[in-house]
Amino acid sequence: MEPVFWLGVVGAAALIVFFFLIFLVKQYKRCPSNRILVIYGKVGSERASKCLHGGGAFVIPLIQDHEYLSLEPLVIEIPLEGALSLNNIRVNVPSTFTVGISTDPVLMNNAAERLLTLGDAAIRDQAQDIILGQLRLVIATLSIEEINKDREKFMTLINENVADEINKV
Template identity: 60%
Template sequence: MLTFFLLFIFAIGFCLYFFFSRYQKCPSDRILVVYGKTSGGQSSKCMHGGATFIWPVIQAFEYLDLTPFPIDIPLEGALDKEENRVNVPCTFTIGISTDPSIMSNAAERLL
């Protein structure tokens, strides 16, 4: 009887460990991208905030960072109004939106 009880406690502990190890929370400064077998026949499911259960072997996950980042693009040999060639250093700051269609597009392009 004691062996059955210990086996039962071990099984409950294993199930709890399994559940909590696959339950992923998404912080507010990231997008959680779940890929593999997702609902609706989509290639990936994107979440901003919240949490979800990731099925082992069937699904995997990655994070996309929402913090803006700069891109330097030097524009060389551009023509000004008087048709003189000038070099213009350009810096663009870009980031990913939390709009669902833009999040899924970013997940397909960046991951």
């Protein structure tokens, strides 16, 4: 056989290897520190998605895909007016909450399952509804005197109730 033929075969093989390596490199997804990388598709028999904070992972084409969830906190204004206290007195409690996705593995998976395709406005609306409901619930269990005198207890109850419900999302 002629050397030109073998040179062509080696060149074609090198080209195939080169394109394969480029393809592999493009499938490696890095996760910046202010985001969560969510890989979904075929990620295991017992999981709907795989969440990573920091680092990176290979995403298998046609079988898996990926999205990012932001870890940046959302500031939510809660204009609560007319909430009934324990002694049936209406209370206005305008407040501001700052919420964000945790890097705890269980909470990251919850967020991936429930918030992945939602935009910031939809996430903000969902969080606002949860917070409003929990604020009303806490206010309904306290008298006006308790709300005014024991602010620390009031804040603790709100934080506990809101955190429990928000963590489910």
